[in-house]
Amino acid sequence: MNNPSQNQISLEKQLAKMQKDLVRLKWYAGSLTLVFVAVFFLAFTDSGITRFKEISAERINIVESNGQLRMVIANKERSPEVLAYGKPLTPPIPGANRPGLVFYNDEGTENGGLVFMGGKDSTGKYHATGHLSFDQYNQNQVLYLTYSDENGAQKTGLNVDDWQTSPLFWDFRAEYKKAQKMPDSPKKDSLLKKLMEPTPGVKAVAQRVFVGKDVNKTAMVTLADRMGKPRLQMLVDSNGTAKLNFLDEHGKVTYSLPK
Incomplete structure (x- = not known):
């Protein structure tokens, strides 16, 4: 024991x-x-993958790993103001007015987007718009698809524009807005003309190509010079009549086929 x-x-x-x-x-x-x-x-x-069957959101920001904005998907009220290098313009172009998508480049500057709107007013008249655009670097849109309908007055097509390379769009816009506020005078007119035509014969911005349909239901291809003046048009009107027009700088038809 x-x-x-x-x-x-x-x-x-x-x-x-x-x-x-x-x-x-x-x-x-x-x-x-x-x-x-x-x-x-x-x-x-x-x-990095989470699956949802359905998401309801007023705004979604697509960002890089460092938080830099690359795309915004938003409703009308939550749509962003225009940004350059991640900051609002001076003077600003406010948001809360364009539902859709806004694109941003590697530097946080807006460079295009997709917007769409439409509806009737109190009188019963309707409007509708669809717009997909791509911007020139540090400038405004130079390639865009647009559908615009004002109660039946409809214009639809592909547009190609020229934009000057300098000054930057927001600087040009600020100077133009400032000039617009001047009292009416020859000095104001001269300044506005200089801003819109910084080089003789070359506009700051000019529509060079349009492929689409105008408000008269004419299908057309229009090629313009650097002042935005149509110089060559290929047309098929609403009655099916086809025509090819050559125009001078004043818009006068100099040669047409068929004659």
């Missing part, structure tokens, strides 16, 4: 073993928790 001292030694050994087993159990539980958290994190974060 064991004496009390032997029983005490045996009990102490059992307690020591239990403490070691408890420590091992804690390590095991902690390790298992870390593994579970890591798997969860990798599954829902590192993969």
Whole structure:
């Protein structure tokens, strides 16, 4: 029969073993928790993929990893103001007026978008617009598809424009807005003309190509000079009559086929 001292030694050994087993159990539980958290994190974060069947949102910002804006999808009220290098223009072009998508380049400057609107007013007249555009670097749109309908007066087509390379669009716009606010005078007229035609025979902005249909339901291809003056037109009117016109700088037809 064991004496009390032997029983005490045996009990102490059992307690020591239990403490070691408890420590091992804690390590095991902690390790298992870390593994579970890591798997969860990798599954829902590192993969970068989360699936939704449906999302309702007033605005979604698409950004780079550093937070820089690349695209905004928004309703009318949440649509952004125009940005250049990530900052509003001076004077600003406010937002809250163009539902759709807005694109931004690598420097955070707006460079195109897709907008669409339409509806009836209190008199029952309707309007509808669809517009997909791409902007010249640091300038305004130079390639765009537009559908515009003012209660049946409809114009639809592909447009290609020229924009000057300098000054920058927002600087040009600020100077033009400033000139518009001047009192009517020959000085104001001269300044506005200089802004719109900085080089003789070359406009600051000019529509060079139009392929589409005008408000008279004439299908056309129009090529213009650097002043935006149509110089060559290929037309098929609403009655199906086809014509090819050559025009001078004043808009006068100089040669036409068929004669």
